[in-house]
Amino acid sequence: MFKRLKDDFYLAMLTLVGAIIVLCVTPYGVYRLTTGNYIVGIADMCIVVCAIVATRAAWRTGDTVKPGLVMALVFCAGALLVCISLGADGLFWVYPFLVFIFFLVSPIRAFTLLVLLLTSLFMIAQLYPGAIFASTFQMMAFFVTTTITSVFSFIFAYRAQVQRRELQRLATTDSLTGASNRRTLNDQLAVAINECAKNGRQYGLLLLDLDHFKQINDKHGHKVGDKTLIELVPVLQSLLRQSDKVFRFGGEEFVVLVADVKPVDLSNLAEKLRSGVQQRMTLPDNTVLTTSIGVAQLQANEDWETWLHRADMALYQAKHEGRNKVVIG
Ligand SMILES: Nc1nc2c(ncn2[C@@H]2O[C@H](COP(=O)(O)OP(=O)(O)OP(=O)(O)O)[C@@H](O)[C@H]2O)c(=O)[nH]1
Numbered sequence: 001m002f003k004r005l006k007d008d009f010y011l012a013m014l015t016l017v018g019a020i021i022v023l024c025v026t027p028y029g030v031y032r033l034t035t036g037n038y039i040v041g042i043a044d045m046c047i048v049v050c051a052i053v054a055t056r057a058a059w060r061t062g063d064t065v066k067p068g069l070v071m072a073l074v075f076c077a078g079a080l081l082v083c084i085s086l087g088a089d090g091l092f093w094v095y096p097f098l099v100f101i102f103f104l105v106s107p108i109r110a111f112t113l114l115v116l117l118l119t120s121l122f123m124i125a126q127l128y129p130g131a132i133f134a135s136t137f138q139m140m141a142f143f144v145t146t147t148i149t150s151v152f153s154f155i156f157a158y159r160a161q162v163q164r165r166e167l168q169r170l171a172t173t174d175s176l177t178g179a180s181n182r183r184t185l186n187d188q189l190a191v192a193i194n195e196c197a198k199n200g201r202q203y204g205l206l207l208l209d210l211d212h213f214k215q216i217n218d219k220h221g222h223k224v225g226d227k228t229l230i231e232l233v234p235v236l237q238s239l240l241r242q243s244d245k246v247f248r249f250g251g252e253e254f255v256v257l258v259a260d261v262k263p264v265d266l267s268n269l270a271e272k273l274r275s276g277v278q279q280r281m282t283l284p285d286n287t288v289l290t291t292s293i294g295v296a297q298l299q300a301n302e303d304w305e306t307w308l309h310r311a312d313m314a315l316y317q318a319k320h321e322g323r324n325k326v327v328i329g
Pocket residue numbers: 176209210211212213214215217221222223224225226229250251252319323
């Protein structure tokens with residue numbers, strides 16, 4: 001549970017906002033209902049129920065987009081209703097909503113919803129003078145302060161989103177090749193073990209190691225070595241399905257994780273990659289680049305270390321038997 005909260009920003013924020021809503025709005029809802037203000041009381045309780053249902057749905061499905069949007073829409077409608085029913089007293093509630101919304105949906109969506117909310121309030125104020133604002137001065141002060149808060153919240157949320165995405169990219173990909181890194185591989189292997197144990201999904205692992213890579217560096221220089229590694233990733237991806245994942249394991253070693261695959265298809269795929277690299281990758285002196293591949297199909301009740309070790313042993317054998325070879329582990 002804590003891992004999911006740590007890894008998924010929007011799930012964590014949805015949960016936090018949901019908890020704050022339940023704790024802070026429920027007493028107001030109960031108070032309004034017991035003092036006969038039924039419209040605002042029911043609106044408060046609808047917001048509370050919506051917060052609980054949306055947070056629960058996000059936890060169950062892992063999708064935070066729809067629950068976040070539903071929550072944001074209900075909060076906007078609730079804020080509008082509270083302002084209409086309570087007049088100036090209800091205006092204070094707009095400020096926390098204004099900030100909450102940026103934790104629920106993307107900055108662009110949040111800003112659009114706020115523009116709609118403030119425009120609706122402005123139009124109602126024009127149609128029914130005195131219904132919400134006590135004076136024109138109060139109305140102007142409200143719209144100026146809410147606009148400033150919305151704009152700064154948007155800038156802050158947008159910057160945070162850009163930085164969060166960049167951090168995520170840096171933490172999960174290899175800086176040279178752009179392939180997923182070893183840390184991501186460890187996470188994905190754990191997911192595969194879990195899926196296999198729970199749902200019987202079949203997974204396969206290919207461990208690729210370029211042959212005589214040291215000689216490439218020595219003969220053509222480190223820059224050509226780097227370029228070869230960079231060019232290898234799109235070549236592999238062009239030979240794979242979109243659901244197959246390529247990871248840089250370290251140095252000139254790469255891992256391909258394949259889901260929903262039978263052992264025979266996995267070894268055919270390894271052979272396709274071996275010959276694909278040989279055919280498509282050439283070095284500056286027109287010599288071909290070759291790769292050795294160790295193959296391991298995930299066995300029932302196997303842990304990921306053993307699975308990876310079998311692929312590694314098969315790769316070792318492929319190297320031992322002369323390279324440019326596929327060996328099944
Ligand atoms: N250019 C470049 N070279 C790298 C990088 N990472 C590792 N290497 C080099 O890859 C080479 C790997 O050499 P070895 O482990 O001896 O393997 P090999 O020469 O490929 O020989 P076999 O694997 O036995 O076929 C080393 O010279 C490393 O310096 C990198 O990011 N860029």
